Amino acid sequence: MNLPPDSNERTRDGAPTLEQTQRWMQAVLMHPAGVASGVNSAAAREQIAIDANELEAVIPPSSRLTPERRLAVYSNAYTARLIECLAQQFPALVATTGKDAFADLAWGYLRAHPSRSYTLNHLGAQFAAYLDQSRPADLQEGDSLGWPDLLVDLARLEWHVSEVFDGPGCETSPPLGPEALSAIAPHEWPDARLNTAPSLRLVTLRFPLNDYYTAVRRGHKAEMPKPGQQFLALARRDYVVWRYELTPNEHKLLAALAGGESVGDAIERTDESYTAEQLRNSFYRWGRWGFFADVERPAA
Amino acid sequence: MTQPPEPRLGHPHLGLGVGLRSVHFGHILEHNPEVDWFEIISENFLDTQGRPRYVLEQIAERYPIVMHGVSLSIGSTDPLDFEYLTKLKQLARQCAARWISDHLCWTGVAGLNTHDLLPVPTNEATLAHVIERVRIVQDFLERPLVLENPSSYVTFASSTIGEAEFLAHVAEEADCGLLLDANNVYVSCFNHDWDPLEYIDAIPARRVVQMHLAGHTNCGTHLIDTHDGRVIDPVWELYRRAQRRTGGVSTLLEWDARIPPFPEVHAEVLKAKSHLAQALAGDLAEADRLQTPPPGEVEAGQLDASTPVSNPVAFLMTDAS
Ligand SMILES: [Fe+2]
Numbered sequence: 001m002n003l004p005p006d007s008n009e010r011t012r013d014g015a016p017t018l019e020q021t022q023r024w025m026q027a028v029l030m031h032p033a034g035v036a037s038g039v040n041s042a043a044a045r046e047q048i049a050i051d052a053n054e055l056e057a058v059i060p061p062s063s064r065l066t067p068e069r070r071l072a073v074y075s076n077a078y079t080a081r082l083i084e085c086l087a088q089q090f091p092a093l094v095a096t097t098g099k100d101a102f103a104d105l106a107w108g109y110l111r112a113h114p115s116r117s118y119t120l121n122h123l124g125a126q127f128a129a130y131l132d133q134s135r136p137a138d139l140q141e142g143d144s145l146g147w148p149d150l151l152v153d154l155a156r157l158e159w160h161v162s163e164v165f166d167g168p169g170c171e172t173s174p175p176l177g178p179e180a181l182s183a184i185a186p187h188e189w190p191d192a193r194l195n196t197a198p199s200l201r202l203v204t205l206r207f208p209l210n211d212y213y214t215a216v217r218r219g220h221k222a223e224m225p226k227p228g229q230q231f232l233a234l235a236r237r238d239y240v241v242w243r244y245e246l247t248p249n250e251h252k253l254l255a256a257l258a259g260g261e262s263v264g265d266a267i268e269r270t271d272e273s274y275t276a277e278q279l280r281n282s283f284y285r286w287g288r289w290g291f292f293a294d295v296e297r298p299a300a
Numbered sequence: 301m302t303q304p305p306e307p308r309l310g311h312p313h314l315g316l317g318v319g320l321r322s323v324h325f326g327h328i329l330e331h332n333p334e335v336d337w338f339e340i341i342s343e344n345f346l347d348t349q350g351r352p353r354y355v356l357e358q359i360a361e362r363y364p365i366v367m368h369g370v371s372l373s374i375g376s377t378d379p380l381d382f383e384y385l386t387k388l389k390q391l392a393r394q395c396a397a398r399w400i401s402d403h404l405c406w407t408g409v410a411g412l413n414t415h416d417l418l419p420v421p422t423n424e425a426t427l428a429h430v431i432e433r434v435r436i437v438q439d440f441l442e443r444p445l446v447l448e449n450p451s452s453y454v455t456f457a458s459s460t461i462g463e464a465e466f467l468a469h470v471a472e473e474a475d476c477g478l479l480l481d482a483n484n485v486y487v488s489c490f491n492h493d494w495d496p497l498e499y500i501d502a503i504p505a506r507r508v509v510q511m512h513l514a515g516h517t518n519c520g521t522h523l524i525d526t527h528d529g530r531v532i533d534p535v536w537e538l539y540r541r542a543q544r545r546t547g548g549v550s551t552l553l554e555w556d557a558r559i560p561p562f563p564e565v566h567a568e569v570l571k572a573k574s575h576l577a578q579a580l581a582g583d584l585a586e587a588d589r590l591q592t593p594p595p596g597e598v599e600a601g602q603l604d605a606s607t608p609v610s611n612p613v614a615f616l617m618t619d620a621s
Pocket residue numbers: 448481484512554
């Protein structure tokens with residue numbers, strides 16, 4: 001078989017190059033107002049300068065469909081497909097806003113942050129930040145937290161859950177259990193450093209969303225929480241993401257440990273209401289929940 | 301010009317397989333169904349260190365795995381993504397992938413990804429471009445690539461070569477394999493007024509490593525490749541015709557939207573057994589047109605009220621609940 005001559009004849013004939021065709025088609029099918037507006041857009045015309053009524057020069061009709069309707073199969077699918085993917089990444093948000101409002105938010109987001117990756121896993125990475133920045137101006141008066149803030153926090157929580165789900169875990173190298181923690185001698189504690197498990201993630205929310213999230217993920221109706229700070233720790237065990245509520249002192253302590261401080265220094269950051277008994281209980285529970293990968297004992 | 305290749309490029313005939321989908325993970329791990337092999341969507345496993353990867357390890361110990369990708373974008377004018385290819389190669393090693401396939405398409409340009417499988421104008425310039433890129437990818441992966449014919453909804457005025465002939469040229473010149481999707485042949489031929497039998501007959505049979513089967517949605521004026529239902533009779537007919545020419549290659553059923561319980565998906569691909577036997581027995585008449593009538597005209601009332609979405613990808617999303 002002979003390879004047909006490698007020539008650019010057609011492009012010399014005035015037919016668009018492959019690159020022009022692709023840039024043109026992408027501009028058309030990603031245009032939010034549909035095919036005709038896409039063809040007439042500057043981005044498309046920069047590649048192939050035709051009007052919507054001249055489409056046949058690039059896309060011939062079929063026996064049943066005009067070029068515009070053929071292209072619309074792609075442009076309709078682009079929107080619907082990616083909104084559905086985002087909905088799968090933020091199911092609690094969908095349950096909270098309703099499908100239509102979610103689709104509007106998602107579409108705005110996808111226009112501002114189109115996918116640049118081979119994977120869909122990162123599609124929602126900027127969604128919470130986008131919701132934060134694009135909140136309606138009339139809801140922005142004063143300092144009080146409102147509906148948009150709740151959506152932002154819920155989106156952040158859902159994104160953290162999916163990152164912990166897909167991120168590194170301890171499933172093949174068991175974390176320190178309560179026994180291993182109690183084997184650390186009392187005099188070693190202050191200078192010991194506890195390396196937190198790779199899946200551990202600390203989340204600070206402006207609304208107590210933990211129970212609400214659980215309820216809507218189970219398909220239950222739930223009362224929207226009033227503003228109020230909530231500290232959560234997320235961790236993965238046996239490939240399942242668990243969420244734990246923390247007291248403010250527990251949060252300070254864990255955050256300091258996760259930041260590499262010694263146990264003694266980390267405890268310094270908590271206030272005196274945190275009793276020794278509570279402290280012991282906290283470490284015991286965290287051992288059971290697999291929050292620590294290993295311990296670095298002080299040099300003897 | 302290369303020597304005529306071994307049938308299936310020397311790859312084994314794995315039998316009848318099913319596309320691995322996360323909704324079926326639990327069932328498969330618990331029941332060890334008697335499936336010949338599984339095809340995974342590569343992108344589902346490239347970036348996870350969580351449950352999907354763990355499940356794949358378990359399944360790869362029990363079944364042959366084939367990797368099918370959707371992000372290679374072999375036809376794009378953007379540079380190849382070597383980060384992606386590096387991960388693909390690692391995953392292939394980890395799950396002992398029998399082969400790696402993707403589509404004759406582009407997914408985006410200028411750094412963007414539409415996550416769709418977009419058609420290329422089939423002309424000489426594109427042909428040279430695709431052949432060069434297939435060679436680079438094969439050198440990097442150190443194995444032949446297997447390319448699938450996509451379903452498409454537009455054609456280009458700048459196309460000068462038939463799609464099947466184009467695939468034949470790519471396969472011969474770049475020395476790669478082909479994944480022949482009988483449903484995609486049917487869908488594209490309907491949409492573009494092409495003859496599906498001519499299409500099948502123009503595919504170099506010895507280069508076909510694998511076949512795909514799937515369901516689609518009839519929109520009256522066009523068909524959309526929705527992967528959400530059973531395989532219709534005309535597609536089975538194309539399947540038999542193709543398998544008679546290949547002498548029998550691995551067959552896989554794709555079911556990606558409105559996915560039923562595993563046994564139902566499995567039962568659908570098992571129907572291929574009798575079609576394959578008929579094809580290989582050689583008692584098929586060499587028809588010059590499809591013997592199975594296409595489904596009748598669809599009444600407006602029968603049409604799905606919601607717009608069907610081609611190339612569904614939502615099943616790629618992991619459910620972190
Ligand atoms: Fe396919």
